[in-house]
Amino acid sequence: MSTLQEVKSLLADLIAFPTVSTDSNLDMIQYLADKLADCGAAVEIWHDDTGAKANLLATLGPKRDGGIVLSGHSDVVPVADQDWASDPFVLHEQDGKWFGRGACDMKGFVAAAIAMAPKIAALELQRPVHFAVTYDEETGCFGARALAETLREKGIRPAVAIVGEPTMMQIIEGHKGCYEYTTHFTGLEGHGSSPDLGVNAVEYAARYVSKLADLKAQLRSRAPEDGRFEPPWTTINTGALVGGVAHNVIPGKARVEWEMRPVQAGDAEFVKAELEQFCTQTLIPAMQEVHPDAGVHTEVIGEVDGLEPVEVNAARDLVMALTGANGADVVPFGTEAGIFQGLGMQVVVCGPGSIEQAHKPDEFVSVDQMGQCLAMLERLCTKLV
Structure with a gap:
């Protein structure tokens, strides 16, 4: 024994x-x-x-x-x-x-x-x-x-x-599941005195974080009626927004580190589809209007069901x-x-x-x-x- x-x-x-x-x-x-x-x-x-x-x-x-x-x-x-x-x-x-x-x-x-x-x-x-x-x-x-x-x-x-x-x-x-991501923003550096000549990656990253906050609020209404989790809805957390080098430099790079904890698979698909649409229809066209090589890319750190x-x-x-x-x-x-x-x-x-x-x-x-x-x-x- x-x-x-x-x-x-x-x-x-x-x-x-x-x-x-x-x-x-x-x-x-x-x-x-x-x-x-x-x-x-x-x-x-x-x-x-x-x-x-x-x-x-x-x-x-x-x-x-x-x-x-x-x-x-x-x-x-x-x-x-x-x-x-x-x-x-x-x-x-x-x-x-x-x-x-x-x-x-x-x-x-x-x-x-x-x-x-x-x-x-x-x-x-x-x-x-x-x-x-x-x-x-x-x-x-x-x-x-x-x-x-x-x-x-x-x-x-x-x-x-x-x-x-x-x-x-x-x-x-x-x-709950645990899905972790890092979303990278590539803009165009420039002098802070001429903001229209650059693509401020930090500002676009901030808009992305704002979208995450909107989705975070929407997910509350998607909670299953018989949900047993606390809280009973899928959650989103923004862990970090990193970018910039100086007060007077338009940042050309930024990243957002974030996660969601799905209570149901459909919530994860909903969030990813909304973010994809936001990036392809709103953020990326505005960024590429100034700089064709600007863009947004999401790196999957881990998607654990x-x-x-x-x-x-x-x-x-x-x-x-x-x-x-x-x-x-x-x-x-x-x-x-x-x-x-x-x-x-x-x-x-x-x-x-x-x-x-x-x-x-x-x-x-x-x-x-x-x-x-x-x-x-x-x-x-x-x-x-």
């Missing part, structure tokens, strides 16, 4: 890998691969195009369709400019809490799942159990999207997935049975769960720790929460044979 002390030791090792999204995760992935291979798992590692990042998929049990995925991500957010009371990459225990970067988001769940691997391996499994660990969740779920493509290509078709993001061990059956609540969800029902919960909820923050749902899996999000601790200095997961997570996984073993 796995113990909390074993989980703590594993979590300490995982926290010690400084897997900030800008850096490599290969050492942590290899560490997990070795642990799982020692249990007899069939381990596969797939690298990204740079070779500095990798996804891991380790499978115990028969190689067949169905089965369950225990999913986590390896990357963590930076600690730069954060005031930590202890070394963020050394697990520190105090007052019934385990502190460290990634303790709750989400190396705690990964540690608990890996701690259970030897017990799962000893079972006469009728269905496969997959351990999935991805890269770059914090910067656009790039690893999960690559993993999804790999699973499609290889014909690996799990039936259900538990994504262990921090939910205080509450069952989450739905969350939400997790849609569905009436039939074997993953939800399974975790309800494991935890004794009598219901499931929805949250506004995003995870990789929608990507797995897009593969045809039935998915829930359930993991130890609070999202309120994620990304903050002195991030922690409580020992009590880790105990609840370990108990859930212990009970899972009884469902696997």
